[in-house]
Each structure stands twice: as structure tokens, then as C-alpha cells.
Amino acid sequence: MVRVLLADPIEESGRRMFEEAGAEVRQLGDDERERLPEIVADFDALVVRSATKVTAELLRAGRRLRVVGRAGIGVDNVDIQAATELGILVVNAPTANMISATEHTLALLLAMARNVAAANASVESEEWRRKDFIGTELQGKTLGVIGFGRIGQSVAARARAFDMKIVASDPFLDPEVAKRLEIELLSLDELLPRADFVTLHTPLTEQTRNLIDAGRIAQMKPGARLVNCGRGGVVDEEALLAALDSGHLAGAALDVFAREPPPDWRLAQHPKTVVTPHIGAQTREAQERVATDTVRMVLGALDGSLAVTAVNLPFGSTGRAGERYLRLAQQLGRLASALLGGGLSSVHVDLWGVADELHTPVTVAAVKGALTPALGEAVNFVNAARLAEGRGVDGVHTSHQRPSAYSHLVGVSVEGAAGEITLEGTLFGEDDARVVAVGSYRLEFRPAGRLLVMHNRDVPGVVGRLGTTLGDAAVNIAEIHLAREHGGDEAVAVVRLDQEPDDSVLDAIRAFDEVRRVQLVDLGDR
Numbered sequence: 039m040v041r042v043l044l045a046d047p048i049e050e051s052g053r054r055m056f057e058e059a060g061a062e063v064r065q066l067g068d069d070e071r072e073r074l075p076e077i078v079a080d081f082d083a084l085v086v087r088s089a090t091k092v093t094a095e096l097l098r099a100g101r102r103l104r105v106v107g108r109a110g111i112g113v114d115n116v117d118i119q120a121a122t123e124l125g126i127l128v129v130n131a132p133t134a135n136m137i138s139a140t141e142h143t144l145a146l147l148l149a150m151a152r153n154v155a156a157a158n159a160s161v162e163s164e165e166w167r168r169k170d171f172i173g174t175e176l177q178g179k180t181l182g183v184i185g186f187g188r189i190g191q192s193v194a195a196r197a198r199a200f201d202m203k204i205v206a207s208d209p210f211l212d213p214e215v216a217k218r219l220e221i222e223l224l225s226l227d228e229l230l231p232r233a234d235f236v237t238l239h240t241p242l243t244e245q246t247r248n249l250i251d252a253g254r255i256a257q258m259k260p261g262a263r264l265v266n267c268g269r270g271g272v273v274d275e276e277a278l279l280a281a282l283d284s285g286h287l288a289g290a291a292l293d294v295f296a297r298e299p300p301p302d303w304r305l306a307q308h309p310k311t312v313v314t315p316h317i318g319a320q321t322r323e324a325q326e327r328v329a330t331d332t333v334r335m336v337l338g339a340l341d342g343s344l345a346v347t348a349v350n351l352p353f354g355s356t357g358r359a360g361e362r363y364l365r366l367a368q369q370l371g372r373l374a375s376a377l378l379g380g381g382l383s384s385v386h387v388d389l390w391g392v393a394d395e396l397h398t399p400v401t402v403a404a405v406k407g408a409l410t411p412a413l414g415e416a417v418n419f420v421n422a423a424r425l426a427e428g429r430g431v432d433g434v435h436t437s438h439q440r441p442s443a444y445s446h447l448v449g450v451s452v453e454g455a456a457g458e459i460t461l462e463g464t465l466f467g468e469d470d471a472r473v474v475a476v477g478s479y480r481l482e483f484r485p486a487g488r489l490l491v492m493h494n495r496d497v498p499g500v501v502g503r504l505g506t507t508l509g510d511a512a513v514n515i516a517e518i519h520l521a522r523e524h525g526g527d528e529a530v531a532v533v534r535l536d537q538e539p540d541d542s543v544l545d546a547i548r549a550f551d552e553v554r555r556v557q558l559v560d561l562g563d564r
Contacts, residue, residue, distance in 0.1 A: 040340055041102075043078055046087035048109050052329030059337050075099035083336050085109060086116070088316075094120035104418075105129060107336040108349075109328050110319060111139075112269055114242045118350050125421035127339045128349040131331035133188060135319035140192040142318040143237055143267040146291035147197075150263055150312045151176060151235075174288075176200040182233030184226065184249075185240035185268065186211050191219065193237060205229050230257040235265065242269035252277035255287065263289040267318045270294035275305050282310045293318045352423055353399040360396050363448060364403040366463050366471040369485035369561055370450040371407025373473070374459045376559040377491060381455035382408055385426070387435040388449035388462075394437070401435040404450045444474065479530045481521035486563040488535040492547065493554040496522045496529035500552045504531070511543045528554070 040061045044053070047065065056063045061083075070077060078084055078100045085107040086092055092106055094117045106116055108130040121128050149155055152173035160167055181197045183190045186208040194204045205222045207229045216223040226249075230236065236258065240246045250264070251274040258264075264287060266273055275296060281287040282305075291312040292305070298316055300306055306313045319328065338346045343361065356364060367387065375382055385408045387401045406422035409431070417425055426433055444464040451460040462475040463485065473485050483489075494500050501520070508515060514536040522529040539558065548556050 040083070041081045042083045042085060042336070043081040044085050045074060045078075045090040046085070046109070048085060048087070048332065049325050049329035051326060052109075052333045055330060055333040056337070061337070078103065083107060083340060085332060085336060088112070088115055090115065092116040092121075097121055097124055097126055100126070105336050105339040107332045107339075109332040111135060112241065113349050114269065114271075116349075122350045122420055123424065125418045127346075127351070127418070127420050129332070129335035129339050129346050130349060131328050131335065132347055134327035134331040135321075135324040136188050136192055138321040138324035139189050139267055139318040140196065141321075142293060142314070143189075143193050143239075143265060144196055146267060146293065146312055146314070147176070147235060147237070147265050150265070150289045150291040155312045156309065176202050176235075179203070179234040180205060180232055182207070182229045182236045184208070184229065184236065184238050186216070186221065186223075187239060189268075190237075190239040193239065194219075194221065202235075205232060226254070227257065230254060231259055233262060234259060235263050237265040238268045238272055240268055240272055242271045246272050248272070248274040250274060250278070252280070255281045258287065260286055261288045263287065263291070265291045267291075267293040270298060270316075271296040275300075275302075279305045279308065282308055348420075350420055352402055352419075356396060356399050360393075360399060362465055362469050362471070363392060363396055363400050363446075366465060366485070367400045367403040367448050367450060368407035368410075369471065369563075370448060370461045370463050370473065371404035371452070372410045372561060373407075373485055373489070373559055374450050374452045374461045375408040376411045377557055378452050378454050378459045379456050379557075380412065382412070382429070382431055382452060383455070384432040384434075384453045386451040386453075387433075388438060388447075388451070389435060390438045390447040390449075391445050392437070392448065397435050397437060400448060401433055404448075405431070405433040408450075408452050447474075449475075473532075476521070476530055476532070478523060479521040481519045481530065481532065483517065483519040483532045483534070486561050487516070488538055489559045489561065490531075490533040490535055490539070491555075491557045491559065492531045492533070493556075494529055494531070494550070495552040495554070496527050497552055500529075500550065501531065503550060504533070504547060507543065507546050508533075508535070508539065511539055513537045513539045513543065 042056050042061050042063050044065045053063055075096055082102050083105040084103060087109045092115060097120050103126055106121060106126055106128045108116055111130060111132050113128060113130055116128055118128060153171040157171045177200055180203045183194050183206045186206040205224050207224050207226045211223060213223055249272050255277050278290055289310045293314045294316055335346045385405050387404045389397060402419060402422055405426050406417055406419055409417040409425055447462055447464050449462045451458060460477050461473055463471060463473045465471055471485055472482050474482050515533055516536050517534040519532045544556055544558060547553060
């Protein structure tokens with residue numbers, strides 16, 4: 039049974055989803071937190087929110103750990119590099135709080151522009167000072183959106199309803215996408231002097247830490263206002279405080295801080311700031327979605343699905359359609375490597391009719407499969423490329439434009455001290471994977487189950503003797519597929535078996551005068 043440890047509380051609906059899927063779930067108690075490294079050792083998945091720091095030491099303590107689920111967007115409390123090195127998949131729920139974060143950004147934007155918090159406090163103090171709370175309108179103003187992902191785009195769409203002009207800065211945004219969205223895409227240095235309001239929606243990385251520092255704030259338009267509902271640490275808080283004191287900036291609205299709660303309250307208490315205690319995702323709807331989305335991702339990852347939002351995969355989600363090609367490439371790599379017999383030095387993937395965005399994932403899948411006979415469950419999609427590099431195994435792919443006999447074809451070639459093995463495979467229908475070539479032999483079989491692969495001289499009687507030998511040992515043949523070289527005297531047989539023959543049976547088959555080589559490969563998935 040899969041075991042899941044909830045280090046931080048999630049909505050009850052999420053816990054029910056785990057239990058309905060047959061998982062054993064344990065909620066970490068407050069009095070157990072110091073023992074978390076000891077407790078996590080016996081769990082397959084760890085689910086956290088922002089309170090738990092998933093360090094390299096904690097990950098190493100998780101001897102069974104396969105997945106870390108971050109219930110939310112940000113993963114700066116998870117050591118991604120350590121997780122990747124350990125082959126632990128990190129998944130999150132990047133869209134679950136998109137609407138709540140968007141709406142909170144607009145709420146703070148309006149509250150700052152119209153002095154809502156200060157005016158409210160004044161009235162609660164039984165004052166009526168209308169002239170002290172002159173605000174500014176959003177109509178006609180320029181909103182600079184830094185980080186134009188899902189939330190940035192969502193904020194921009196709603197800001198347009200206030201007749202704001204939108205400019206954006208995002209080094210990863212395709213200019214064609216910006217053009218389609220009718221967004222003026224600028225560099226950060228171009229955006230800052232033009233924007234009346236600046237809103238931040240970037241992750242916290244080493245590249246974005248203190249992205250808005252004293253120099254960048256100096257570039258901002260005098261009297262501009264800053265909103266940060268994204269990640270704490272993206273803004274240099276000392277520099278922001280100085281800009282508010284000097285009057286260079288007219289205001290700031292903050293939901294996040296570099297340290298929470300902030301050890302220094304000067305910025306939060308400044309008369310020109312509107313602040314909230316990191317509540318951008320604190321809506322009933324968002325918390326429900328965060329829980330259910332995270333559970334869905336964790337369960338999918340534990341089940342081997344790649345249609346998950348994984349932070350540390352070497353490629354993006356392939357979707358359900360892409361998963362079929364990854365499974366095919368993985369089985370081709372695994373079978374080819376097993377037939378090679380060890381000493382792997384390279385994996386080469388040839389692709390015909392496979393979408394460009396799947397080339398890297400399919401290659402990683404083939405490398406994972408090729409390493410599996412030697413490394414077993416220690417290799418996965420997260421660490422396959424790193425393990426291959428550490429073993430001196432090259433993984434490359436080539437895309438072919440010329441037509442093949444099939445509309446979609448994946449070829450995997452592995453090389454090593456024992457020579458080279460090449461397999462080709464395709465998909466029939468929705469999910470029917472088939473090997474269609476073993477080297478120069480054209481034959482068709484499913485890459486699954488116990489496969490006995492026999493190379494022999496093409497003479498009468500070999501297949502009959504093979505069947506008799508297996509039958510005498512009570513080993514049933516489920517399928518048999520035969521091919522021979524065109525114009526040659528060599529043949530190959532791929533036989534799917536219901537039972538596993540012992541070594542004495544295999545030795546008896548190898549003793550046939552006509553047999554060149556016999557190998558037994560168990561690919562599972564019967």
C-alpha cells in the first residue's frame with residue numbers, strides 16, 4: 039500500500055481523495071515535527087505547504103520517498119536540486135490559486151490607489167477626514183506586469199477592464215504569444231520608467247532574488263506604485279522603504295515578505311503601504327483546489343503518469359497523448375539494453391512523425407529504459423539523464439523528415455562493449471505499442487511480459503523443438519513471432535511466455551545446434 043505523510047494540514051477533501059485511492063495517510067502531529075526525518079523514512083510521498091522546509095537532509099532521510107507534493111505554487115521551501123539528484127519527483131498545484139491571487143492583486147491595487155486601509159482606520163477612530171485621502175484612478179494608467187505567466191496574464195486581463203494600458207516583461211515569454219495576447223513586451227529596464235503601477239508575478243530564484251533593488255527602483259517613474267502578491271524576496275525591502283521615505287514611490291501594496299512574519303515591521307507599518315499577511319491564496323475555493331490538485335498530482339506521479347505538473351522533470355508535462363510515446367520509448371530502451379547484455383555506452387533515438395515537443399521527453403524515456411536493467415527502480419525520469427551522464431552514456435535524438443512505413447515511428451539504438459542493438463516501434467490505435475523491427479528483422483510484437491528472444495539458423499524443425507522443450511517444462515507459449523533475413527540463412531523468434539523457464543530449460547534450448555543465442559527478458563506489464 040502507498041503511504042502518504044501530510045507534514046502540513048490540507049483540506050479534508052484532499053485527504054479523502056488519498057484514502058479513496060487506497061493510500062494510507064498520516065497527518066504529522068505538532069509534537070512530532072522534530073522527528074520528521076525519522077518518520078518520513080517509511081513513506082512514499084510527502085505533502086507540504088509553506089511551513090515545512092524540505093531540505094536535502096530530509097529528502098535523504100526518506101528512504102522510500104518518490105514524490106514530494108507542494109500544496110501551492112511556490113517551491114522555494116523544497117531543495118529541488120537535492121530532490122533531482124535523489125530521483126524524487128516534486129509536484130505542485132500551479133493553477134489552483136490563480137484566481138484568488140489575481141483577485142487579491144487587484145484588491146491591493148485598488149486599496150493602494152484609493153487609500154482604502156488608511157481611510158477605514160480613520161473612520162474606525164471616529165474621524166471624518168475626506169480631504170486627507172485623495173487617491174488616483176486606474177483609468178488611463180500604465181500597468182507594468184513583471185512575470186507574464188498564468189497569474190500575470192490573468193491580472194492583465196482584469197486590469198484592462200479598468201481601461202489600463204498593459205506592458206509586460208518576461209524573458210521566457212515567446213514574442214509571438216505576446217503579440218497574440220496584444221501585449222507590448224519590454225525588457226525590465228524599458229518597463230520600469232513607463233509604468234505607473236508595477237505588479238510582480240515571478241518565482242523566487244537566485245536570478246530573481248532582490249530583482250527590484252535600489253537601482254531598479256530608481257528607474258521607476260516618480261510617484262509610481264508597486265504591488266507584490268508573488269513571492270517575498272523579489273523586492274529589496276530596505277530599498278523599497280527608502281524609496282517610500284524619500285517620496286520617489288507613492289505607495290506599495292504587499293502580501294509577501296522575504297521573511298514571514300517580518301522581523302522588521304517598519305515597511306509593514308509605513309503610512310504609504312497596504313499590507314496583508316500572505317493571504318493571496320486564502321479563499322475557500324483556492325484552498326479546496328490546492329488540496330485536490332496536489333493530491334491528483336501526487337497520485338499521478340506515484341502511478342508513473344507524466345501528465346503531472348512536475349517542477350524537476352527535464353521536460354514539461356507531455357499530456358496523456360505524449361505518455362504513450364514515452365512508454366513505448368522506455369520499453370524499447372529497456373528491451374534493447376537487456377538484449378545488449380550490459381556495458382552500455384550510448385543511446386540513440388530516431389523519430390519519425392513525432393511532435394517536436396516530445397523529442398526530449400522520448401529521448402529521456404529511452405535512456406531511462408536502457409538504464410533500468412542495470413539500475414532497476416533507482417532510475418526514473420527525474421534522474422535518468424544525470425545517471426547516464428555519470429556512467430558516460432550519451433543520449434541523443436534525431437528527427438527524420440523522410441517518410442517511413444509507419445506514420446509514427448520510434449527507433450532506439452543502444453551501443454556497448456557487446457556491440458549494437460536497434461529496435462523500432464510504433465503505436466497502433468490509441469495505446470497499442472508494438473515493436474516492428476529487431477535490427478534488420480521485420481516482425482511485430484508487444485513490448486511487454488516475459489519475452490524469449492532466440493537467434494538461430496533458418497532451418498526446419500527449430501521452432502518445433504523449441505515448443506516441445508518449453509512444453510515438457512510446463513512453460514506455455516502465449517505468442518510467437520518469427521522473421522528471417524531477406525536472402526539470408528538467419529532467423530529470429532520472439533516468444534511470449536506465461537511462465538518463467540528456469541536456467542536448465544534455457545540451457546537446453548541453447549544446446550540446439552541451430553541456435554546462435556537465447557535471451558530471456560521480463561518487461562513486466564503483462
